[in-house]
Amino acid sequence: MTLRIVVGAGGLVGTAIARHAANTDGDAVAVDLALATAPLSAEHLQLDATSEDFAQWLASAIADRSRVELYYAAGQVAPLCRVTDTPPAAFEKAMHDLVVAYTVTSRFAETTRQAGIAASIVIIGSIGAHQAHRYMIGYDASRAGLESVARGLALEYGQHGVTTRVLAVGPIAESATTQADGELLPALARLVPTQRYAPIDQIAAAAIAYGGPAFDYANGHTLRLDGGLTIQLRPSDIERRPER
Structure with a gap:
């Protein structure tokens, strides 16, 4: 039976993924220091995913599993800030998210490799890794780093049946960042060829599908x-419009 582990289940995307995972075949575990108050219909593990406690739990939880999937959705979006007002310490704080992501995903990859269990890792990233947001230089740099981590894990662990990929997410309709755009929202949504932002449930459903064996x-x-x-x-x- 498949075990799905959602790290970062206290945030908007992580909560949605955990809920969706709990409604699919297999078991789901939501991991975060501060879990959402609304019920997730999944087992709750309220601890630091970089800790030894999590490592010990993981080694025990994957025993006798046919497949384990990790959905990494942790990370913070910093306030908008010009480059000149972003000191090295603030940039370093954004990079800390990348260090945490590397710690959790690499530990998961090695633990499942040692256990000889088929596994997948889906890292929730951002289109900011490909096209820059204004005033979010640290965030975009850390999201680009996530993709490098994914590629490194893919090269080293793919041969052991542990595969890694990234879901680079665009604007989400319900996110606080999107809602902060206020009166600009309609004009910004028109920039998207679909003329809308994605609802969070659509992001969660795509993440779970992407983590499945069909996408290994x-x-x-x-x-x-x-x-x-x-x-x-x-x-x-x-x-410019077509002539006819």
Whole structure:
């Protein structure tokens, strides 16, 4: 039976993934220092995923499993800040998210390799790894680093049946970051070829599907889930119209 572990289950995306995982075949465990108050219908593990306690729990939890899937959705979005107002300490804080992600995912990969269990890792990233947000230099750099971590794990552990991939997410309708755009929201949504932002449930469903065995051959790759926002040369409202 498959075990799905969601790290970062206290945040918007992690909570949604944990709920979705709990409604699929297999077992689901939600991991975070501060879990959501709403019921997830999943086992709760309220601890630091970089700790030895988590490592010991993981080694025990995967015993006798046919497959284990890790969904890494932790990380913070810093307030908007110009480069000149982003001191090295603030940039370093953003990089700490990357260090934590590496610690958790590499430990998971090695533990499942030693156990000889088929496993997958889905890291929830951002399209900011590919096209820069204004005033979010640290965040974008850390998201780009996540993709490098995924590629490194994919190369080293793919041969052992442990595959890794990234889901680079675009704007989410319910996120606090999106809602902070306020009156700009309609104009920003029009920049997306689908003319809308993704609902969180759609992101969660895509993440669970992406972590399944059908996508194991996507080892080391990134799937962008952004409605086509990052594939266009320029948005439609400033595009020259066809002549006929």
